[in-house]
Amino acid sequence: xxxxxxxxxxxxxxxxxxxxxxxxxxxxxxxxxxxxxxxxxxxxxxxxxxxxxxxxxxxxxxxxxxxxxxxxxxxxxxxxxxxxxxxxxxxxxxxxxxxxxxxxxxxxxxxxxxxxxxxxxxxxxxxxxxxxxxxxxxxxxxxxxxxxxxxxxxxxxxxxxxxxxxxxxxxxxxxxxxxxxxxxxxxxxxxxxxxxxxxxxxxxxxxxxxxxxxxxxxxxxxxxxxxxxxxxxxxxxxxxxxxxxxxxxxxxxxxxxxxxxxxxxxxxxxxxxxxxxxxxxxxxxxxxxxxxxxxxxxxxxxxxxxxxxxxxxxxxxxxxxxxxxxxxxxxxxxxxxxxxxxxxxxx
Amino acid sequence: xxxxxxxxxxxxxxxxxxxxxxxxxxxxxxxxxxxxxxxxxxxxxxxxxxxxxxxxxxxxxxxxxxxxxxxxxxxxxxxxxxxxxxxxxxxxxxxxxxxxxxxxxxxxxxxxxxxxxxxxxxxxxxxxxxxxxxxxxxxxxx
Numbered sequence: 001x002x003x004x005x006x007x008x009x010x011x012x013x014x015x016x017x018x019x020x021x022x023x024x025x026x027x028x029x030x031x032x033x034x035x036x037x038x039x040x041x042x043x044x045x046x047x048x049x050x051x052x053x054x055x056x057x058x059x060x061x062x063x064x065x066x067x068x069x070x071x072x073x074x075x076x077x078x079x080x081x082x083x084x085x086x087x088x089x090x091x092x093x094x095x096x097x098x099x100x101x102x103x104x105x106x107x108x109x110x111x112x113x114x115x116x117x118x119x120x121x122x123x124x125x126x127x128x129x130x131x132x133x134x135x136x137x138x139x140x141x142x143x144x145x146x147x148x149x150x151x152x153x154x155x156x157x158x159x160x161x162x163x164x165x166x167x168x169x170x171x172x173x174x175x176x177x178x179x180x181x182x183x184x185x186x187x188x189x190x191x192x193x194x195x196x197x198x199x200x201x202x203x204x205x206x207x208x209x210x211x212x213x214x215x216x217x218x219x220x221x222x223x224x225x226x227x228x229x230x231x232x233x234x235x236x237x238x239x240x241x242x243x244x245x246x247x248x249x250x251x252x253x254x255x256x257x258x259x260x261x262x263x264x265x266x267x268x269x270x271x272x273x274x275x276x277x278x279x280x281x282x283x284x285x286x287x288x289x290x291x292x293x294x295x296x297x298x299x300x301x302x303x304x305x306x307x308x309x310x311x312x313x314x315x316x317x318x319x320x321x322x323x324x325x326x327x328x329x330x331x332x333x334x335x336x337x338x339x340x341x342x343x344x345x346x347x
Numbered sequence: 348x349x350x351x352x353x354x355x356x357x358x359x360x361x362x363x364x365x366x367x368x369x370x371x372x373x374x375x376x377x378x379x380x381x382x383x384x385x386x387x388x389x390x391x392x393x394x395x396x397x398x399x400x401x402x403x404x405x406x407x408x409x410x411x412x413x414x415x416x417x418x419x420x421x422x423x424x425x426x427x428x429x430x431x432x433x434x435x436x437x438x439x440x441x442x443x444x445x446x447x448x449x450x451x452x453x454x455x456x457x458x459x460x461x462x463x464x465x466x467x468x469x470x471x472x473x474x475x476x477x478x479x480x481x482x483x484x485x486x487x488x489x
Contacts, residue, residue, distance in 0.1 A: 030417035030432040072370070079365045086363040086370060112429075134459070141461050147433030152447070153456030155433040159389075159443070160450055164458035187382075194452075196382050202366035203351055203373065217381075221453025274367070310368025 003081075004104040005306050008299045009123020013289035014239045016171040016211065016302055019082075020129040022117040022137050023156045023165040025147045031157040032094075032110040040094030040110050047109050050143035051098055058139055061100050062107070067092035073311055080309040082120060084108060105132060107140070112157045113165075115140065122299065124235065126168055126228050133166075134224075153220060163220030168228055170214045170235050171200050175286045176245035177238070178210040186238060194218035195234060201278070208279035209305075214238070250290040259287035267338050271324065272331040274310055281305055296338060308333055350376035352383075360385055387428030389446055414438045 005017070025031060032040060044066075052059045067075065067089070075089035083103055088095060088111045096109035108116040117140070119133040140146075147155040154165035161167070177183050187197040200213040214235055216227045249255050262283040266272075285301050287293035306312065308330045314321055317329060348358045356376030362385050364373045375385065413420050419431030421439050430436065436443060448454045 025433055027433050028416065031430070033429065034417045034419070034431055073368075076365055076368060076370060079370075080368075086365045089365075090363050090370060137459075138462075146461060148461050149433075149436060149456075151455060152436060153458060155430075155436050157429050159428075159430060159447055162447060163451065163453075163456045166458070191382070198352075198382060202364055218451055218453075220447065220451035221455060221457060223458040226457075311365070314368065 001101045004102050006303045007122050009125050011124035012298045014242050015124040018126045018129045019120040019169045020133040021167040022133050023113040023161045024115040026114050027147045044096040044109050062098040065097040067095040076311040077315045080311050081306050161219050164224050172212045174242050175210040175282050176249050177242050208275045210282050259292050269331045271327040348374050352379040389425045389428050
């Protein structure tokens with residue numbers, strides 16, 4: 001089955017993915033940081049019972065992973081694909097993960113909160129992501145009876161998540177705004193509105209990929225609908241600015257030359273470091289959206305970005321790789337993927 | 348250590364990130380940590396233990412109040428920036444409320460209520476005016 005990132009979504013020229021997180025807790029027991037190993041196991045058991053019971057409408061949608069049974073490498077590969085956070089894998093003893101086959105829907109058990117419902121879809125699809133997360137929330141609440149206060153909303157370990165317990169985010173690809181230096185200004189302009197805007201990549205990779213995360217910070221006093229509508233409105237303005245900046249950049253013959261040369265490197269390189277790949281993939285993505293690069297889809301590039309990350313490469317190889325082996329394996333995967341012809345250049 | 352995000356302020360929060368196929372630590376200042384939704388928000392609001400004691404504790408024995416569910420005291424919550432359990436919000440409600448107001452600018456939930464499924468409607472009314480968010484570059488503003 002295809003993963004969520006192997007499928008194209010709306011506005012995918014600038015929006016890589018939409019994500020909704022809902023933090024939820026059970027009543028009557030401490031939050032996970034204060035639970036013993038056996039108490040954590042009981043929470044995991046109750047969750048599995050709620051998801052996999054005979055009458056459950058979501059039993060077939062998920063499979064369960066005991067995080068403690070995973071090697072650190074496997075857990076890091078999950079984190080690279082955005083299924084779990086780095087915090088979640090650091091102390092994974094007593095933690096459970098329920099994940100759909102396409103990795104779009106996940107339920108993380110015993111992270112900061114008892115439950116983190118996570119839905120991630122390709123492109124600009126926050127409303128659709130929320131609809132799926134809301135459905136899961138409603139189904140699980142019937143069995144797990146989430147902690148809720150009429151005034152404060154859903155009760156969470158971190159007071160910054162009180163209220164809806166919902167963080168919505170968009171991963172945006174903004175190569176033109178990054179090039180013109182506008183990204184830093186956007187971040188400071190959005191801060192007073194309770195909106196975060198920062199590089200979605202690790203510090204070592206952030207200057208290569210031009211991928212930014214736009215998310216809400218306020219969860220109390222705003223409904224889910226309002227938070228999503230606000231974020232979509234702001235994203236729309238950023239995307240319009242990115243398009244205008246791209247239109248100017250693409251007319252420059254040196255930019256066109258850079259796109260074609262980058263494609264040449266990716267199609268023929270024998271060794272590729274991840275950061276180098278990320279920088280070239282960002283340029284190719286820009287080239288596809290501008291119509292300069294044909295026969296390669298945006299979701300093919302996005303899928304490659306996911307699967308050639310260091311820990312995911314080791315997982316595919318099935319054994320530890322030296323630095324050169326890793327670079328050679330990445331170059332091979334990228335070469336082979338780009339050699340396959342696709343019908344639609346913009347899908 | 349200087350914040351690895353802004354490169355300006357001293358780091359006070361250390362978070363885990365995945366980088367280069369490894370789990371590594373990343374140092375953030377209080378401001379950047381808040382941007383990432385991390386760190387101790389109570390510390391970020393300028394609350395110190397002495398201030399809290401002066402502001403909220405008139406009777407000395409109030410210091411000894413513990414949550415019956417998780418055993419946390421109010422000072423435990425302020426020190427860690429994390430609440431121990433759902434019951435803590437009721438036990439320490441009066442003392443937590445001013446902080447919650449400062450974090451969110453509100454203390455009234457307006458979203459989903461358990462038992463119902465809230466559908467996102469198209470063209471919903473905005474709570475924050477976003478029409479004029481200045482996202483354009485400095486040159487284009489002129």
